[in-house]
Amino acid sequence: MNVRLKQFATSLFLFIPFAFIAQKAEKLIPKDAVTVFSINNINLLQKISMDDLVKYEFMEDVQSELFDGSTNGKTLKDAGLDFDQKLSVFYGKGENSEISGFTFGVKNLNELFVVFDDFQKDNEWSKDAYTVYSTFFNHLIIKNNSALLLRVEPTMEFIDKVTDSIWYSRGNENPFFNEDNLEEDVMEEGVYEGNEGYINEEELYPDATNDPNVKNYYELRDSVQLVLQRRQLTRILDEIFIQGQSLYDTDPRLVEQMSHNSEAIFYMDNARTIDKANGLWYFQTVLPSLYKDIQELYNGNLIVGDMFLRNNRIEFEVTTNYGPGLGEIYKEMNSSKFDKKMLKYIPESSTGYFTYNVDLRKAYEKAYEVIMPILSEEKNAQIAMNVLTIELLNEFINKDALFGTYKGGVFGAFNGFKKIKTKKIEFYYDEETFEYGERVAEAEEDMPVFIMGFSIKRKDIPDKVLKHLGRLTSKVKNMGDYWVFENAILDAAPLYMINKNGLFIFTNDGEVALNYSNGFGKKRLNAKERRKAKKSGFMYANVDISETIEKFPMDILQPRQMDKLQALKGQSGKMELESGKTSLKKTDFKIHYTYSGEENSGKHLLDLINSIYVISKQ
Numbered sequence: 148m149n150v151r152l153k154q155f156a157t158s159l160f161l162f163i164p165f166a167f168i169a170q171k172a173e174k175l176i177p178k179d180a181v182t183v184f185s186i187n188n189i190n191l192l193q194k195i196s197m198d199d200l201v202k203y204e205f206m207e208d209v210q211s212e213l214f215d216g217s218t219n220g221k222t223l224k225d226a227g228l229d230f231d232q233k234l235s236v237f238y239g240k241g242e243n244s245e246i247s248g249f250t251f252g253v254k255n256l257n258e259l260f261v262v263f264d265d266f267q268k269d270n271e272w273s274k275d276a277y278t279v280y281s282t283f284f285n286h287l288i289i290k291n292n293s294a295l296l297l298r299v300e301p302t303m304e305f306i307d308k309v310t311d312s313i314w315y316s317r318g319n320e321n322p323f324f325n326e327d328n329l330e331e332d333v334m335e336e337g338v339y340e341g342n343e344g345y346i347n348e349e350e351l352y353p354d355a356t357n358d359p360n361v362k363n364y365y366e367l368r369d370s371v372q373l374v375l376q377r378r379q380l381t382r383i384l385d386e387i388f389i390q391g392q393s394l395y396d397t398d399p400r401l402v403e404q405m406s407h408n409s410e411a412i413f414y415m416d417n418a419r420t421i422d423k424a425n426g427l428w429y430f431q432t433v434l435p436s437l438y439k440d441i442q443e444l445y446n447g448n449l450i451v452g453d454m455f456l457r458n459n460r461i462e463f464e465v466t467t468n469y470g471p472g473l474g475e476i477y478k479e480m481n482s483s484k485f486d487k488k489m490l491k492y493i494p495e496s497s498t499g500y501f502t503y504n505v506d507l508r509k510a511y512e513k514a515y516e517v518i519m520p521i522l523s524e525e526k527n528a529q530i531a532m533n534v535l536t537i538e539l540l541n542e543f544i545n546k547d548a549l550f551g552t553y554k555g556g557v558f559g560a561f562n563g564f565k566k567i568k569t570k571k572i573e574f575y576y577d578e579e580t581f582e583y584g585e586r587v588a589e590a591e592e593d594m595p596v597f598i599m600g601f602s603i604k605r606k607d608i609p610d611k612v613l614k615h616l617g618r619l620t621s622k623v624k625n626m627g628d629y630w631v632f633e634n635a636i637l638d639a640a641p642l643y644m645i646n647k648n649g650l651f652i653f654t655n656d657g658e659v660a661l662n663y664s665n666g667f668g669k670k671r672l673n674a675k676e677r678r679k680a681k682k683s684g685f686m687y688a689n690v691d692i693s694e695t696i697e698k699f700p701m702d703i704l705q706p707r708q709m710d711k712l713q714a715l716k717g718q719s720g721k722m723e724l725e726s727g728k729t730s731l732k733k734t735d736f737k738i739h740y741t742y743s744g745e746e747n748s749g750k751h752l753l754d755l756i757n758s759i760y761v762i763s764k765q
Contacts, residue, residue, distance in 0.1 A: 171395070172232045172250040173405055175288070175295040177383045178394040179246050180237035183401065183414040188230040191410045191456075195749035197224050203757045227258030229292060233405070237394075243305040244379050248297040253289060263287060272380075276388050286380065290388065299383065301375040309375065310368040322364035400449060409453035413465070417448035446470045456748040459720075463738040472517050474731035480510030480555075481685040481729035486602045488649055489558040490677050491666030492659075493598070498695045500560040500672075501688035501724075502680050504602075507555040508546065515541065548605055556602030561695075562656070564593045569639035592637055598659060600645075600652035609646050629660040684726035684734070691721050 176183060228234075232252025239246045253259055260266065265282040272279035277290040288295045314322070362370065386392045394401055404412045452465035469477065483506035493500045515537075523534055571590040576583040603609065613630050616623040622633045628645070635642035636655055643660035645652040654660065663670075672680075680687045720742030727735035742751055 172252050172293040172295075173235050173401075174393050174395045175250045175290070175293055175387055176235055176237050176394045176401075177239065177246055177297070178386060178392055178397050179241055179244075179383065180239040180394050181416045181419045182239070183235055183237045183394070184411065185233050185235040185405060185414075186411045187233055187409060190408065191749065192230055195753060197230070199750060200753065203753055225258060226262040227255035227260075228252060229254035232293065244299060244301045244375075246297065246299050246383070248295065250293065250295050253292050253294050256289070259294075272384070274388070277384075279384075284376065288384065288388075295387070297380070297383070299376055299380045301372060301379065306368060306372050306375065310364070310371045313371065314364055314367060319364075400451070404451045404453075407453050410456050411454040413450070413452040413454075415450045417450060418446055448473065456752065459742055459748065461740040461748050461752055463736075465736040465738070466733050467736070468733045471731060474733075475517060476510055476513045477734065478729050478731055479513040480505045480507070481726075481734070482506055482509060483555055483685065485681050486554075486556040486649075487677075487681065489556060489600070489602070490680060491648070491668075491671055492600060492650065492652060492663075493558060493560045493672050494562065494663075494667045494670055495672055495676075496670070497560040497562050497672075499688075499690035501558065501686070502683075503557040503686050505555040505685050507553065508550040510555075511546075511550070548608065551604035552608045554602040554604060557600070559597065559599040562596045562598075563695075565596055566591045567594050567637065567640045569637045592639075594636065594640060594655065596656050598652065598654040598656065600650045603646075603649060603651045606646055606649075609644075609651050613644065613646075626660075628664040631660070679723070679725070684728050686724065686726040686736075688724040689721065690723075693720060 173185060229252025234249060234251045236249040237247070260280075263280070266280035266285075266287050267282065269279045269281040269286075272281070272286070277288050280287040280289070284298055284300065286297050286299075288297065395405070398416075401414050404414055447468055447470035449468045450465065451468070452463055455462040455464070483504050485502075485504050489502055489504075519534065519537070569590050569592050570587050572585050573588045574583070574585050613623060613625070616632075617625060617630075622635070624631050624633070628647070630644040630646070632642040632644065634640070640655055641657070643654050643657060645654070645660060645664050647664060648666070652659075671677075676689065679689070720740060722738065722740045724736065724738050727737070
């Protein structure tokens with residue numbers, strides 16, 4: 148082996164362990180995180196230049212929040228970030244705390260702390276494996292060339308519960324005492340002992356010279372909040388840096404999603420979102436076996452997605468994954484045959500429309516088959532009575548009438564705005580006579596023009612309801628081909644109802660009721676658009692953003708917002724959402740945004756985001 152080959156081999160063996168040891172920023176995401184949005188900086192910056200990115204108004208506000216407004220003139224370019232690593236934003240809410248933050252690569256520590264100048268090194272928290280910098284409740288943890296910006300906040304409900312326990316265990320009276328409303332139920336004995344364990348006096352009062360009896364209730368609550376926050380932060384740091392149990396290390400589904408060669412990925416663990424839902428506390432404490440069954444039912448419920456920037460096209464591919472129990476219900480629900488009659492009532496002139504087609508009866512029957520055995524196993528009187536009620540309703544209710552009235556097919560179409568005359572209340576004040584009062588004045592409002600309807604098999608049931616309403620009020624009238632409810636919208640515009648051709652339709656467009664009660668005929672959606680809707684799974688939507696902007700009422704905007712919207716005219720495009728077939732394990736969705744023009748998709752996306760941001764600002 149010659150000298151040059153030996154040198155190459157030596158360099159290769161030196162490089163291989165370094166490549167495997169090198170820290171990835173995404174390995175610092177806490178496993179408490181249930182939602183993650185990660186940007187592939189390498190891919191993204193090939194299509195969006197950093198120079199362009201930092202000039203946008205929404206980025207100026209982001210940087211202002213990120214840098215606490217203390218480093219004017221600095222941008223992300225000056226922050227010492229390593230853009231060869233992914234930047235990931237995460238959020239999680241547990242039973243007793245919330246976490247939020249992001250992970251990123253670090254290229255230059257000096258530049259990083261010119262921007263993050265409020266953070267000071269925290270020697271108490273720092274270890275050999277990592278260094279902690281803190282400011283108030285925010286913590287910046289750096290290991291090698293990766294960083295975690297983390298905020299941990301105990302929930303106020305948990306803080307109050309622990310504080311009350313300590314306060315009353317010392318023999319204190321209710322700090323919110325009111326003879327008319329004494330909350331005796333919170334006066335429990337003993338210091339709280341839950342998942343966080345005991346809180347002792349040393350933790351609450353680290354200064355031995357401080358008399359614990361001096362603190363009032365609110366000062367005690369502040370101390371409890373600080374102790375709980377420190378405990379939860381300690382646990383998270385130990386999990387990530389000592390035990391090696393970040394979300395990336397413990398969930399292979401996130402690892403697989405992160406490996407995609409897309410511009411950005413999205414991850415949301417619905418199973419853990421349900422697990423931490425506040426509304427399930429009753430099942431956790433009173434019906435633990437039922438709570439376990441609910442967990443199993445939602446096991447594997449995960450939403451993941453990718454964003455791709457193509458030529459003149461921005462694509463989002465989203466997959467909802469679920470376990471066998473929910474999968475059986477969703478598969479039955481989404482197996483409905485598409486109702487083609489809905490397409491007759493969507494005009495070709497619509498700037499936006501959607502169709503949604505499911506089989507509610509099949510979904511109900513499958514849900515009954517899957518869920519009722521779970522409920523029936525519970526030895527609880529209240530659950531047993533609910534099960535009996537459901538079983539009796541299942542036997543006695545006329546399901547043909549129920550699901551015949553609403554089968555599950557829905558459609559909607561939007562066709563711009565129109566002005567309607569309405570009334571508004573004005574308040575007046577006479578400075579000379581000191582009289583004040585109110586008066587009704589004529590006004591004009593911009594109202595969106597819409598058509599919305601759903602599939603129906605039992606035409607007689609809506610007719611019965613409308614006939615009875617007609618007897619109760621003169622505002623509801625039968626006009627032959629349609630019904631009208633006068634002054635139903637904003638107490639000024641009529642609502643028209645059409646009960647024909649297996650559909651029950653609502654619209655505020657009188658021309659539809661008068662001239663198109665049987666459908667739009669040749670003016671309906673063209674054949675190409677109809678085929679797209681029919682070929683999609685249970686859901687399809689199409690929005691022409693350019694046409695929507697053209698028809699948007701400019702006079703309701705501020706001048707700066709109007710300028711941004713005017714600038715979008717002729718530049719924006721069409722957005723489509725379509726669902727794939729539903730299997731026992733997943734449903735795929737695709738969102739495509741196409742536009743015309745020569746600018747690359749990255750810049751177009753930034754222009755669109757910035758315009759929407761400016762328009763939405765008050």
